[in-house]
Amino acid sequence: DRALPADAALRARAVRVIPGGLWGHMNAARLPASFPQYFGRSEGCRLWDADGNEYIDFMCAYGPVVLGYRDAEVEAAVAARLAKGDIFNGPAPELVELAEALVDTVAHADWAMFQKNGTDATTACVTLARAGTGRRKVLVAKGAYHGAAPWCTPSLVGVTAEDRAHIAEFAYNDIASLQTAAEAAEGELAGVIVSAFRHDARRDQESPAPEFARAVRALCDRTGAALILDDVRAGFRIDIRGSWEPLGVRPDLSAWSKAIANGHPLAAVTGTDRFREAAQSTFMTGSFWCGAAAMAAALVTLRRLRDTDAIQHMKTMGERLREGLAAQARAHGVALRQTGPAQMPMLLFDDDPDLAKGDSFVKEALARGVYLHPWHNMFLSAAHRPEDIDLALEATDAALRETARRFS
Numbered sequence: 465d466r467a468l469p470a471d472a473a474l475r476a477r478a479v480r481v482i483p484g485g486l487w488g489h490m491n492a493a494r495l496p497a498s499f500p501q502y503f504g505r506s507e508g509c510r511l512w513d514a515d516g517n518e519y520i521d522f523m524c525a526y527g528p529v530v531l532g533y534r535d536a537e538v539e540a541a542v543a544a545r546l547a548k549g550d551i552f553n554g555p556a557p558e559l560v561e562l563a564e565a566l567v568d569t570v571a572h573a574d575w576a577m578f579q580k581n582g583t584d585a586t587t588a589c590v591t592l593a594r595a596g597t598g599r600r601k602v603l604v605a606k607g608a609y610h611g612a613a614p615w616c617t618p619s620l621v622g623v624t625a626e627d628r629a630h631i632a633e634f635a636y637n638d639i640a641s642l643q644t645a646a647e648a649a650e651g652e653l654a655g656v657i658v659s660a661f662r663h664d665a666r667r668d669q670e671s672p673a674p675e676f677a678r679a680v681r682a683l684c685d686r687t688g689a690a691l692i693l694d695d696v697r698a699g700f701r702i703d704i705r706g707s708w709e710p711l712g713v714r715p716d717l718s719a720w721s722k723a724i725a726n727g728h729p730l731a732a733v734t735g736t737d738r739f740r741e742a743a744q745s746t747f748m749t750g751s752f753w754c755g756a757a758a759m760a761a762a763l764v765t766l767r768r769l770r771d772t773d774a775i776q777h778m779k780t781m782g783e784r785l786r787e788g789l790a791a792q793a794r795a796h797g798v799a800l801r802q803t804g805p806a807q808m809p810m811l812l813f814d815d816d817p818d819l820a821k822g823d824s825f826v827k828e829a830l831a832r833g834v835y836l837h838p839w840h841n842m843f844l845s846a847a848h849r850p851e852d853i854d855l856a857l858e859a860t861d862a863a864l865r866e867t868a869r870r871f872s
């Protein structure tokens with residue numbers, strides 16, 4: 465493996481003062497050994513690790529970066545806002561402008577509220593569904609990620625049965641299981657939370673079947689439960705109006721974060737008038753939820769995503785990558801599965817139960833300056849140019865050849 469002395473030194477210091485070196489999804493212990501943990505610089509679709517190695521990046525900080533790292537217009541808006549102040553004893557005017565922008569852009573939205581992280585937003589949606597219906601039960605797709613709060617975190621360590629007492633599971637895209645779970649809720653159904661598509665880790669991604677999406681809507685209409693769309697990961701990459709808008713299915717409540725402010729910390733809940741009363745009677749807040757710099761970033765990000773071909777561009781770049789990889793996999797005789805929207809690709813190999821092929825492939829690509837993920841969906845940005853994709857494909861060609869050789 466490559467030597468990353470600065471990275472190694474930081475990791476050695478970190479384990480003494482940070483439990484496990486790092487919490488959560490960005491802990492590099494989850495990745496092959498040669499992956500850097502620490503980064504120092506970013507620009508466009510490129511990252512530099514703490515040792516100064518440059519990568520063409522396909523993770524976009526796990527989604528938040530949608531226009532590209534350090535987009536000049538976004539950063540100028542943030543700098544201008546910071547020069548006048550970010551947090552005060554109340555919000556800055558950007559709060560109202562941004563709520564108006566979301567209500568104008570998001571198809572179902574009659575109102576908006578802001579938080580910081582995706583978990584804040586999904587948790588708020590669950591609370592609002594309960595407040596608005598006066599009921600307790602919430603249906604969640606098995607294996608879906610909605611955040612790291614006790615009601616939804618994938619690890620049960622430190623979670624009590626009571627934290628999950630009114631959470632029941634169904635299988636994504638399985639109408640019968642949805643109906644069974646709804647019947648078991650016996651008139652107590654407050655909401656159904658669904659992700660924009662099935663993007664669980666370590667498995668092929670799945671689009672929502674249109675009939676499944678319509679069945680969720682029909683179930684919520686029939687029972688009075690809230691349809692909660694968790695658009696935290698997919699939001700602003702599929703359809704600016706909401707990721708289920710192409711299916712013609714509108715949620716009652718949506719959770720947003722990640723891409724909303726091109727990397728600046730912000731989350732949002734949007735809702736329909738039916739939940740306005742619930743939203744104004746529930747006490748929800750946070751010290752940093754009115755931070756204006758992230759809102760200034762979001763105003764620029766939303767406008768650019770709405771007024772340019774950024775989303776189509778990400779899709780086109782994702783397709784260029786996908787087609788290139790497919791041709792290379794055929795040429796090297798490896799069975800590579802590419803699933804999900806092209807702008808949020810997942811790469812998994814056939815006959816790879818312990819993901820050793822995936823690890824080999826991403827390690828070889830990383831050594832050639834391309835940062836891919838072995839088992840999590842990846843993200844394209846509007847800053848990926850055709851020439852970046854073509855350069856990345858040169859690296860993946862060698863990485864696939866090497867992987868094919870090793871596993872033949």
Ligand code: PMP
Nearest residue numbers: 581582583609610611694696697
């Ligand atoms: N929902 C989905 C679909 C997500 O992908 C994530 C984050 N990966 C969350 C919720 C939680 O967001 P955060 O990590 O910002 O709390």
